[in-house]
Amino acid sequence: MRIYLDHNATTPVHPEVASAMQEMLRENWGNPSSTTAEGAQARRAVDRAREQVAALVGADADEIVFTGSATEANNTALHSVARASDRTRFLSSTIEHPSVDEPLAFLGEQGSQVIQIGVDETGRLDLTSLRLQVDDRTALVAVILANNEIGVVQDIPTLAEIVHRIGAHLHVDATQALGKIPVDVATLGADTLVGSAHKFNGPKGAGFLWARKGVLLTPWIRGGPQEKRRRGGTENTSGIVGLGQAAELARVDLPVRATDSARLRDRLWEGILEGVPGVRRNGSEEHVLPNTLNVEFEGAAGELLLQVLDGEGIAVSAGAACASGSIEPSHVLSAIGRNPEQARGSLRFSTGLRNDEAQIDRVLGLLPGLVARAREVAA
Numbered sequence: 485m486r487i488y489l490d491h492n493a494t495t496p497v498h499p500e501v502a503s504a505m506q507e508m509l510r511e512n513w514g515n516p517s518s519t520t521a522e523g524a525q526a527r528r529a530v531d532r533a534r535e536q537v538a539a540l541v542g543a544d545a546d547e548i549v550f551t552g553s554a555t556e557a558n559n560t561a562l563h564s565v566a567r568a569s570d571r572t573r574f575l576s577s578t579i580e581h582p583s584v585d586e587p588l589a590f591l592g593e594q595g596s597q598v599i600q601i602g603v604d605e606t607g608r609l610d611l612t613s614l615r616l617q618v619d620d621r622t623a624l625v626a627v628i629l630a631n632n633e634i635g636v637v638q639d640i641p642t643l644a645e646i647v648h649r650i651g652a653h654l655h656v657d658a659t660q661a662l663g664k665i666p667v668d669v670a671t672l673g674a675d676t677l678v679g680s681a682h683k684f685n686g687p688k689g690a691g692f693l694w695a696r697k698g699v700l701l702t703p704w705i706r707g708g709p710q711e712k713r714r715r716g717g718t719e720n721t722s723g724i725v726g727l728g729q730a731a732e733l734a735r736v737d738l739p740v741r742a743t744d745s746a747r748l749r750d751r752l753w754e755g756i757l758e759g760v761p762g763v764r765r766n767g768s769e770e771h772v773l774p775n776t777l778n779v780e781f782e783g784a785a786g787e788l789l790l791q792v793l794d795g796e797g798i799a800v801s802a803g804a805a806c807a808s809g810s811i812e813p814s815h816v817l818s819a820i821g822r823n824p825e826q827a828r829g830s831l832r833f834s835t836g837l838r839n840d841e842a843q844i845d846r847v848l849g850l851l852p853g854l855v856a857r858a859r860e861v862a863a
Contacts, residue, residue: 486797487843491836492632492660492776493801497726498685498837504729505687508722516719517710526721533728537692540731541658541677542668549693549701549714550724554659555583557678557693560704560715562587562626565653565676568700571623572596577609578819579636584626584657597621605821606768607636615646622652629672630661633816633832634767635776637665644673653699659683663734664742664773675699681723685837686730690723741836745775748835748844753777755848760855766817766830780822780830784858789831792854798847801832 488496508529514522516530531545538545551557562584566574574588578600592598601613609627618625625647630637640656647654656674658667663684669677676699680691695701707716734741756763762782781789786802793800813827822830 486799487839487847488799489833489835489839489843489847490799490801492635492683492832492834494682494688495685495836496838497687498730498733500733501686501726501729505722505726508725512721514721516721517708526719529725530719530721533724533731536728536732536735537679538694540662540667540735541679541694542670543694544697546712547694547697549695549711550719550727551678551691551693551715552689552720553691554657554678554680554683555691556704557680557691558583558626558655558657559587560693560701561655561676561678561695562591562624563704564700564702565624565655566591566596567702569623569653571621571652573619573621574598574624574626575614575617575622576600576626577628577638578602579607579631579633579816580626580628581632581657581659584628584655588626596623603636603819606771607631607634607766607816607820608768608771609638609643611639611642611646614643618646618650618652620650622647622650624653624655626655626657628660629656629658629667630665630773630776631767631816632660633814634778634820635660635773635834636767637661637771637773639771640672640674648673660773663730663738664745664775666738669694669696681727681730684730684734687723687726690720690727692727742774745835745839748839748841749775749777749833751841751844752833752835752847753779755844756851759848759852766822767820775835777833778817778830779833780826781855781858782826782829783862784829784855785862786829786831788861789854789858792858793831793847793850796850796854798850801834802828802830 514526516527534545534548588598653675656677662679675696677694682688701714705716764780766778790802813824817827
């Protein structure tokens with residue numbers, strides 16, 4: 485049986501989520517916009533899912549917009565702010581996901597000023613630099629709540645105070661944080677926030693955008709009155725129901741999930757320290773997701789190590805899933821000061837549903853020999 489330690493890339497669908505989706509596909513296939521009995525039944529299912537997602541992030545249900553992904557939600561939020569504001573300055577961090585970096589780069593091509601704020605060696609945003617850069621020309625600051633590669637969690641409430649002091653919009657990509665740490669929009673102080681079901685044991689193709697009341701959203705996808713004209717297209721009802729069920733489970737099970745993931749993550753790190761020489765942890769050990777461990781194996785080729793682990797039935801990642809196959813070093817690891825060789829020698833392990841101590845121990849039994857082989861090849 486394979487050992488899956490790549491939960492930051494995607495997660496296995498929870499059985500209860502799959503069951504809820506199958507019921508929709510088999511029994512409740514009506515169009516939520518239809519006035520028929522079938523349509524009304526589907527609408528109730530979508531409304532319930534909206535309430536479940538809202539509860540996960542401490543929001544009101546009517547503030548939730550369903551999307552096809554967090555990528556779509558990020559694009560919608562960023563372009564909405566750009567269109568609604570007469571300010572033309574946009575700030576983000578150097579460790580954002582491409583679904584934030586690329587829309588901002590596009591806005592830069594259209595004439596906006598886009599500035600990236602650096603992070604320290606642990607991956608935390610440089611607040612001094614942020615304070616120096618935000619001014620009354622700033623429309624938006626976009627910051628990832630928890631980084632997908634190194635798991636570092638940002639101090640969003642403090643960022644919100646800085647951003648709102650000059651009347652700018654704070655956009656938070658919470659995709660990697662949901663289901664792993666508490667996420668509450670009021671506590672964070674965000675104006676918009678996004679998430680994706682497949683990161684917390686829901687289906688792919690279902691995401692959401694939360695927008696604080698008063699935030700004007702321009703639909704990224706046009707073509708109908710759905711989502712109160714904030715996102716056109718017939719709703720993916722089975723995916724939305726799966727998202728809602730996954731959100732409900734993530735909210736209820738969060739304390740147990742976080743504790744279990746952290747225990748396994750720490751067991752793995754302690755075993756690596758004991759059994760493998762020449763290793764270093766990438767990112768903060770204090771402000772980090774409970775399931776994420778990014779490790780540099782000095783002198784080893786990370787891509788080769790990933791392949792030999794995969795051959796042994798163990799799935800990990802050499803960086804963000806979106807960058808798989810790239811020979812370029814991770815931009816996140818570069819941002820925290822790792823040189824190209826160090827970045828390429830790093831692996832990300834991320835724990836989650838279905839992992840247990842026996843699996844971690846098997847990985848630890850194999851790693852020393854596999855790392856030694858990878859170092860020999862790289863020498």
